[in-house]
Amino acid sequence: MLIVQKYGGTSVGDLERIRAVSQRVIQSAKQGNKLVIVVSAMSGVTNELIDYANFFSKNPNGKDMDMLLSSGERVTAALLSIALNEQGFKAVSFSGRKAGITTDEVFTKARIKFIDTQAIKQELNQGKIVVIAGFQGVSEQGDVTTLGRGGSDLSAVAVAGALEADLCEIYTDVDGVYTTDPRIEPKARKLDKISYEEMLELASLGAKVLQNRSVELAKKLNVNLVTRSSFNHNEGTIITKENNMEQALVSGIALDKNQARITLRKIKDKPGIAAEIFSTLANENINVDMIIQNIGLDGATNLGFTVPENELDLAKNAMQKILDDEAVIESDRAVVKVSVVGVGMKSHSGVAATAFKALADESINIGMISTSEIKISMIVQEKYGELAVRALHEAYELDKK
Numbered sequence: 424m425l426i427v428q429k430y431g432g433t434s435v436g437d438l439e440r441i442r443a444v445s446q447r448v449i450q451s452a453k454q455g456n457k458l459v460i461v462v463s464a465m466s467g468v469t470n471e472l473i474d475y476a477n478f479f480s481k482n483p484n485g486k487d488m489d490m491l492l493s494s495g496e497r498v499t500a501a502l503l504s505i506a507l508n509e510q511g512f513k514a515v516s517f518s519g520r521k522a523g524i525t526t527d528e529v530f531t532k533a534r535i536k537f538i539d540t541q542a543i544k545q546e547l548n549q550g551k552i553v554v555i556a557g558f559q560g561v562s563e564q565g566d567v568t569t570l571g572r573g574g575s576d577l578s579a580v581a582v583a584g585a586l587e588a589d590l591c592e593i594y595t596d597v598d599g600v601y602t603t604d605p606r607i608e609p610k611a612r613k614l615d616k617i618s619y620e621e622m623l624e625l626a627s628l629g630a631k632v633l634q635n636r637s638v639e640l641a642k643k644l645n646v647n648l649v650t651r652s653s654f655n656h657n658e659g660t661i662i663t664k665e666n667n668m669e670q671a672l673v674s675g676i677a678l679d680k681n682q683a684r685i686t687l688r689k690i691k692d693k694p695g696i697a698a699e700i701f702s703t704l705a706n707e708n709i710n711v712d713m714i715i716q717n718i719g720l721d722g723a724t725n726l727g728f729t730v731p732e733n734e735l736d737l738a739k740n741a742m743q744k745i746l747d748d749e750a751v752i753e754s755d756r757a758v759v760k761v762s763v764v765g766v767g768m769k770s771h772s773g774v775a776a777t778a779f780k781a782l783a784d785e786s787i788n789i790g791m792i793s794t795s796e797i798k799i800s801m802i803v804q805e806k807y808g809e810l811a812v813r814a815l816h817e818a819y820e821l822d823k824k
Contacts, residue, residue: 424589425547426451429461429557429579433596434653435499436466444594444653445506448552452512457547459586461557461579462503464495485530489559489569492531493519496556496575504554514552517542520567522553524560524578532571535560538585555582573634580637584644591646593633594653599660600625600632602821603676607809610822614674616661621674621764624798628677628762638662672767672774673819678812679760682712683735684790684802685728687742688751692724699745700726707741709734712760713793713802723749727791729802732756758790759808762800763815769796781818787811 428448435441444462452458472491476483500516507514523539546553557575560568570577576593583591598613600622605611617625619642626635632650641648641662651659690696697716704711709730717725730738735754742752768774778799782789787810791802803811816822 424455425457425459425586427459427461427579427583427586427588427591428594429575429592430463430594430653431575431596432463432466432469434594435462435464435503438502440653441465441499441502442506445503445510447594447653448503448507449510449512452552458552459543459547459582459588460503460552460554461575461582462496462499462554463557463575465499468495468498486566489530489533490567492569493556493559493567496558500554500556504552507552507554512552513550514554515546517553517555519556519559519578520561522555522582524581526560526562526568526570528562528564528566528568530566531569533560533562533568535570535577535581536563538581540582540585543582543586571636573637576634576637577640580641580644580646580648583646584640589647591641591648592659593637593648593650595632595650596652596654597632598652598655598657599650600662600675602674603812603816604678607678608676608813608816610816612822612824614660615658616663617674618766619662619664620797621766622662624762624764624795625675625677628679628760628764628798628800632660633662672771673763673765673821674767675764676812676815676819676821677762677764678808679762680805680808681732682729682758682760682802683732684755684758685730685735685738685742686753686755687726687746688753689723690726690746690750692720692722697726700742703741703745704730704738707737709738709741713791713800715791729758729760729791757805758802759805760800760802761808761811761815762798763819764798766797768798775799777818778815781814782811785810785814787814 430444497518504514504516525536526533543553557578562568600614600617601611603611623638626633626638648662649659712729714728763778787803787807789801793800
């Protein structure tokens with residue numbers, strides 16, 4: 424089998440952890456597998472490099488930051504290759520450039536355009552284990568780029584797709600995908616299998632196991648994906664295109680704490696006002712999530728929406744530039760988003776009613792609601808977020824198979 428394995432920052436957190444990873448890689452190689460290993464920077468290294476940059480500038484340019492931050496993964500790749508060679512297993516380390524990962528030129532959050540796998544295949548055909556520095560690539564102009572938060576996951580999935588690998592294994596510090604965060608609900612249960620659609624929703628709604636762009640790419644490229652722990656040998660969670668899960672009414676509950684709400688009051692109720700507001704936010708690259716608008720009265724209306732908490736001030740400043748003096752801009756940082764996800768929603772009724780009743784029984788008020796075919800998201804006050812997760816987990820009996 425041709426297998427791509429990705430090891431995150433905690434999995435390669437120090438030299439002993441890299442040694443442990445080398446043992447796991449060797450174990451897989453002894454089973455006759457061809458291996459491509461994608462690695463993150465060691466724990467804390469990326470933050471340390473950011474601190475170095477901030478010593479000189481609070482706003483360094485993206486090209487320099489990518490040159491700096493990409494070094495962390497290259498260090499890990501080189502060290503793992505050294506460890507494997509020392510134990511008698513031929514290995515070679517690649518930067519993103521050497522691995523043929525070509526991106527656009529959006530520094531610090533580049534997107535992969537294509538991968539030239541010739542160099543990787545050449546080393547595999549010589550019986551070598553290829554160790555690739557994740558999180559990075561190179562633009563067509565030759566500049567080093569990075570792929571943004573969780574970019575090593577994206578590197579692994581993209582390489583697996585380009586190589587048409589049999590399997591892509593994502594190793595982290597957790598056993599797999601759980602019905603919710605076990606730190607919030609100890610009764611949370613590990614899922615043996617979950618669909619791409621459900622995993623994509625959970626990843627985008629705050630679940631930290633996999634980065635949402637990597638799940639989206641895995642679905643697009645039809646990559647067989649497994650997430651498991653590098654700290655034990657437990658079976659992980661399979662992310663699959665299979666959608667024959669009608670019995671799984673709800674698969675998981677997600678909590679996203681990076682939320683803030685903006686309410687615009689007394690804005691002019693006229694055609695095009697919403698387009699102007701959200702075009703302005705889009706031009707500032709602000710990601711708007713949930714939206715609610717009241718019925719207009721006396722020529723004015725109220726409009727509410729949520730944005731990532733770290734973009735709240737930017738959003739408020741953008742609104743102040745376009746709204747007239749009569750408009751009132753209110754904001755609330757003390758909110759979270761709790762979401763219910765499951766493909767079974769497509770063929771079952773009453774899912775929303777169960778969620779609303781569960782929160783009502785705990786006297787939790789819902790501020791905003793949005794839905795899709797397989798998701799219900801609700802904004803609640805921050806102080807009730809974890810209670811809401813536990814209440815919903817119990818309401819859908821997710822501790823039971």
